[in-house]
Every structure is written in C-alpha cells, then in structure tokens.
Amino acid sequence: MMRRRQAMPAALLLLAGCASLPGREPPVVQVADLQAADGEGMELRFLCVLRVQNPNEAPLDFRGVVIDLQVRGSAFASGVADLAGTVPPFGEVLVTVPVTASAVNLARLAIGLFMGEERPRVDYHLRGRIGSARFESRGELTLPGWPGSGGMRS
Secondary structure, rough: HHHHHHHHHHHHHHHHHOOOOOOOHHHHHEEEEEEEEEEEEOEEEEEEEEEEEEEOOOOOOEEEEEEEEOOOOOEEEEEEEEEEEEEEOOEEEEEEEEEEEEEEHHHHHHHHHHHOOOOEEEEEEEEEEOEEEEEEEEEEEEEOOOOOOOOOOO
C-alpha cells in the first residue's frame, strides 16, 4: 500500500510532462498530378503524384504510403506503395503512388460530368498515411485524358 502511494505522485508528474510535449503536426499532402497508366480488364490505373510537406522542425521519415481518393464525394481510386524516404523539416517531396480505379466508378463520374458540368475539373478528398503519419486533404483536379486536362488546382 505504501509503494502505491509513493508511485502515484511520480505517475502524475510523468503524465504532466507528456502533456506538455509539443505535438507533431500532420503532413500536408496534396494531389500534384494524376497521370494515366496501363490498366487491365475492368480496372484503370493511374499514377497519383503527391506533394508532401512537413510543417515540423523534425524530419518525417517514412516507409510505405497508403491513399484513398474520392472524387465528387464518391470512391474513385486507392493505392499503396512500398516507398521509403524522408521529408526534411519544413520541406517537401514529391511521391508517386500507383492507384487503381474501377471502370464503373470512372463511367459514373464521366456521366455526371457530361450531364452537369462543362469543365473537367472535379473536387477531390484525399485520405491516407505516409509511414505512421495520417493525413487528409481536399482540392480540385483535372482528370487525365479529358479536354483541358493539366493537373491539379488547390
């Protein structure tokens, strides 16, 4: 019982010390480009180029990238890459992740664009993980192969 009473103040000090440590901000990740790649069957492949920015004082070392890309509020493509690297403190790198999209999803998107919009730019929502750091972002991009295509707009 006596040991437990002695350990309690030490545990409280330890918790207070951890609470005062500055937190790491999540990386800022945006779609920099989306390029068509060879697909197979009912799947389409793209190369999703991500601009990864590190807003922290410490480097961001990573192994592996996982992304899920939604376009116009619907699932569009997902991918993983066994990449390793470092984003320097207050720096940025470009990372290319192969992603797979269902032809059905692309057809649904195309019908929506032809029915309602004159421009091929679409809103996107990107979620994922680079190493152990999770991220989420939104922006606007132009799908490859569409008239006026030319990449991403934030």
